[in-house]
Amino acid sequence: MSRMRVVVLIIYLAVCAAFVGIMESGAADVFLEATRPDFEKIPIGVLGFQGKTAVAGSAEQVATVLKADLRRSQIFSLMDLPKLGIKVNDVDDPEKALFKQATENGISVLVWGKLGVKEADVVLDGYVYDGGNDEVVAGKRYAGPSSVLRLMVHRLADELVFRYTGEPGIARTKIAFVSEQTGSRELYVMDYDGYAPRQVTADGFLNLMPHWSPDRRFLVFTAYRSRTTQDIDMIELATGKRWTLASLGGLNITPAFSPDGNDLVFATSHDGDSELYKLDMRTKVLQRLTSNSASDLSPSWSPNGREIAFTSDRGGGPQIYLMSADGSNVRRLTYEGDYNAAPAWSPRGTWIAHVCRTPTKEYKLCVVSPDGQQRRQITAGPGVDDSPSWSPDGRHLVFSSTAEGKSHIYMINSDGTELERLTSGGTHHSSPSWSPL
């Protein structure tokens, strides 16, 4: 049995065990941790896409998008085939010799495909080979208008991630964010790689802090529709239908849905200082969760819905606290540094990302374990980093930073490697929120 098969078997065993565990316990804490340091990435090569009948350059674009997706997946180690002397691009039908050559260079998985046209549609065929064999082990055909070509490639990338890990890939997820193009700050949604931004609001003033519903159909956010008052609004993305959920007077900020979508926790100062409230989405009953003379804000739910991390300055400066979802059992989580805020609980429950002020007074990203025992700084350098939000696979964070002057949206691996800027143009981009799967 080849080494590749052994790796695949081990991964599948782990995945089967993990899925059985999830089904039985209802908790997501036993998920496969493919990003642990000893995880061996699967060497993969992209032979390219034959695009004789496609628009010039589009086959190369497909290969570029696919390679970027595979690199970001952190599952695969993308091999440089030309450097190894392996012929790529416009390969008509991969020859047996290519697979032998690839195996000799330690490459387990090869991808090859075709891009063509059929009537008004583009047709993308992707084929997967592994173990040095020229037999196709999986093939997919995607067809659709050329405007969704990138999405077709993202589907192929997600298919590969699923095939080799049993986990859904994130290449088709989206990022909601705030962008200022012509003076006002509006909500936008873009692909996870920063492409295809689409404007969601056109109020002409200020909208803040979008957050996804677990079913990905809605965004909740803070709207300044009258300029003098703040509301928590909800918008249905597919229709643009919009309504107000909470309009209590004072601040109405940082809304966050519970993982089951039944409750919305947000901060409001209608009683004086900023406190956390829970709105039951079915009964519309509002329940106060925090009660003290300090400010409580920025709630983030644990993935099992039992606990909430939040920012509070009850101890002086802002620090991260944890409490049960009913507001009981409050305890302080962060002690290092005099400013820790904007917590974001990871999808696997193992880390809470947040903004931390460093000894040199820079606002950077840190992660802390929910028991407070482990802490790591993720970003460094100049600029104010803000609003960390996890990818649904827990392998990336998206955040805003003024590191290059204007505030832009960046993606980074959760271990602090591979920083990538996602936005360009405009005068300001902030408040990114990564969609669920």
Next chain:
Amino acid sequence: MHTRYVTACLMGAVSLMLLIGPACSKKEIQATSGSKSSERPIAKAGRADSGTAARTEPGISEQDLLKPGKDPSAENLQGDIPGDIKVAKVQPSDSTSRIAEDIRREQVATAASGLKDVFFAFDSWNITEEARQALSSDAEWIKANPNSMLKIEGHCDERGTQAYNLVLGEKRAKAVRNYLAELGVVANRLAVVSYGKERPFCKERDELCYQQNRRGHIVVRTK
């Protein structure tokens, strides 16, 4: 045609079994190969809820292929696959120009009033001695113009998080309102709003600029 497709699916099942058979249960395998498209097990394993119209990106069809070169017929193309987020085109609105006009009118009225803004130290909402003097003269103007309605905007510099700065901006605006109330201004003439660091007066990154942005901005409302 249909038979050929089923055969293709079965071939896929066999190759998958060879690859992963010993690891997963029989039930898993059937779920993987028995469905029309391999998209289905993904939905079962990883997605909590799918199939709503909102998740369908219209226009992409998907199907399994097993051999290069074989060109499946059009009937084999599957319909829309759930999984993509669709975003409706934003409704054009006239609010942008209306709001710009409202802001312009407020700016003119505020400039004409001669009302003074107040400034704060870093991370602070304490009213300084300089601010007290400014607010004393503001209070006189407000009392002398009993029909005017005012808005106190709390602003912050760019350091720190957006959310915490919204809280800080509100504390600043409320501190200004409370001090004006102490000077005898009727509090219900004073609306309070925090813009945090979202509407800075100055966009440079130095202390001079930060100082300008840590502000209680007093605005004459025009509607």
